Amino acid sequence: MNVIANKWIGQRTIRPDGADKVTGRACYAADNTMPGMIWGKVLRSPHAHALIRSIDTSKAEKLPGVKAVVTAKDLVEFPVDKPVPLGIQDMRWMSRNIMAREKALFHGHPIAAVAAINEEVAAEACKLIEVDYEVLPHAIEIEDAIKPHAPILHDFVRFEGKPSNIAGTMVNKVGDVEAGFAEADIVIERTFTTRPVHQGYIEPQACTVSCTADGKVTIWSSSQGQFMVRAMTSFLTGITQSNIRAIPAEIGGGFGAKTIIYLEPLATVLAKKSGRPVKMVMTREEVMRATGPTSGSRSTVKIGAKKDGTLVAAQGTFYLQAGALPGSPLRGPVGCSFSPYYIPNILSTGYDVVSNRSKVAAYRAPGAPLGAFAAECVIDEICEKLGLDPLEFRLKNSSKEGQKAVYGATFGKITFEETVEAALKHPHYKAPLDKNPRPGVKRGRGVASGFWFNAGGESSAQVNITEDGNVAVTTGHPDVGGSRASIANVTAELLGIDHSRISVLIGDTASIGFSNLTGGSRVTFASAIVVTQSTEKVIGQLKERAARIWKIDPDAVTWENGEARPAGPNAGKFPPLSLEDLAAKANEMGGPIGAGTQLNTTGADPGFATHIVDVEVDVDLAIVRVLRYSAVQDVGRALHPSYVEGQIQGGVVQGIGWALSEEYLFDKQGKLENAGFLDYRMPVCSDVPMIEPVMLEIPNPKHPQGVRGVGEAPIVPVLAAITNAVHDALGKRFCDLPLSPPRVSAALDAAAE
């Protein structure tokens, strides 16, 4: 596959949705209004853990301007003893997450919702709802939730036969770790912690829902999947899917968090009860208290190697916070942590721990970064003790094609080695680093690698030729960061026409076939497959039409540079027919031209990343700053390089926040203390340097355009790379994130004593 020869694939074209977005015209969820629209608000629990004895909404209902009040009674009830799966979610938990039933399980848990003529009246009405709570003791952190006599969140959760907050386990295993460790010359075991971090999308959740007298529901909302919105709303409200149409608004960031919903079912029942369209928009405070984040974790990782650096055994035990209801991303650390390496003996175990904080949601490579943090820091220590270069060490131990991964798959053509080789050769790795540039300042360099599964799954596309010979492409995936631009490039390439002649739209649930979530690094991979197939079908139709006009065999027609040409014995006999010509004759020749594809896509082989970072530590202020960052990744083929680079750069900076500054702080009552952007400190522009993405384009042989998923792998190595760099600077190994000034200064003080 020759990237250079492509006219459109690999070009930095202007995205189809670009002009709308730089002029403020793009319509995000909160930008929508409807005639007769009223506003919904949620009453939230003021307690971290409480029994709900009763809810009296009568005073709120009587307040002038209030049009509807709903509680859990207005939603479908799912008994706790029978799983109700939808994708990776369980509707038993989703229903209790969007509205508390028996108990309030975290501070901020929805208790009731009100719709009124404006936001002020709705908020006022919330205050009039009387809830009789019996406050219970709570547990926030993992240690508190798993210790003996911890407050139990759910009576139905049992672990080893006893009531427990451990709601699930996952074990991946190969070989025999005990035998493996017995062979090792060096064994290092450490325990690490990471804090829950929020996805931090700038657009709070929002929706508008209309429910008409004939029972038809229309939802405008921002999500990572309109089909998920439809299905979950259907489950939670009991309305059939055929009566719900979910229209995707532009999405202002999700990073996994918008793969589930909070507001849409509430707005739907409010709209149904009131007979008016209902709009709901979360405040930032509600976003922080009651959506996401990803799990905090406590991980113990033990790795054994031979003197020459050959890895022989690895054991990981990962406790993840699920939040108030079961379902933390155990697969991430359990399956990913050791997968870059060939290790004959692995035991990887995950525990899902519920506690009184908001239920976790997916966040970029769910769970993988916290596992890689533990594993890659231990590997760094092994390299240090054995006196080996950490990248050479990774090269020596890398996983290879044909080997079986701990999570069960057999690797196809994987490219971890290539990322390490590229990092070794990169000027950054060879650049001298002055470790003591000024008094009070220390510098260090660190490396780490990361793995993500990637995903295929269901996608649909429709490619239609317009009457004037241009192209309209519709897919079923919300575009979180440039996927429409990539699709335009692919279609232009295949049809051989200028990319500006192609419009790319995202269909709603009634206008395009089922398409799974935008997540798992799957959208460009999967949609490029269905768009390629649809476009190829269209080209087949175009050739057939030309053949009919010329009265020759369709096989004797080629499609080149946007036109049908007679080929073989007929070459040159007829003047070529362009897309416009064929569109103009479409109806005489059988009707409109267009084709769709609906497919469960496969072939999404995993992604690997290897990162190099230089940090500077101000010893007096205990501030860690990132000076230089290089992120190597195999991207398969960059359909639109700017948005591939953007995924890598954005993922790295989210990782920097996770490593250095982001964390949730709770008070003694279990109330989140930093529910806003001022105190929940995400990286700002002046915190970070340029991030250099080093894209390796090794085409994925299982994809028609060579695509490999990109979005998630770049966050996986960051936590460890930075922590390893801080070790290089200070000579001290940190095991607890974030490396914020209080934590770094405590460590420096302890070392000084």
Place this chain on the structure above:
Amino acid sequence: MAKVHVTTTINGEPEEFLCEPHQSMLDALRGPLGLTGSKEGCGTGDCGACSITLDGRLVCSCLMLAVEAEGKKIGTIEGLAQGDHLHPLQQKFLEWGALQCGICTPGVLVAAKALLEKNPDPTETEVRFWLAGNLCRCTGYDKIVRAVLETAADMRRAA
């Protein structure tokens, strides 16, 4: 509560509107004025998605009362392009791919324009500190900073 009548100038056009005395400028823009290009990411002055200019000065419209617009000149993202002619910053953001989801983009563009009016030749550090009030969770800021620096260079050459 009685509504207040406000006479102001928005993106160069005279404008009047009614607002509650406690209503924020952001809510007035997004509500009665129908200018939803300014976004609410936080409502507390911490994200910059609501950035506008007030008599040329960069402010968070979520922290400003709508009544304060009386007699002032307001500039919003909707006023950046002249008709269908994009501002050089808007054009450069498209060329660089300096946006992913785009929710921060209106605020970033309004802030960057205010910077270049004050300082046509900013260093990377100056750009980074000026834009430190505009959170972007998607891009890692790299392409945003490059697009601003390159626009500044283009505009200096054109001047």
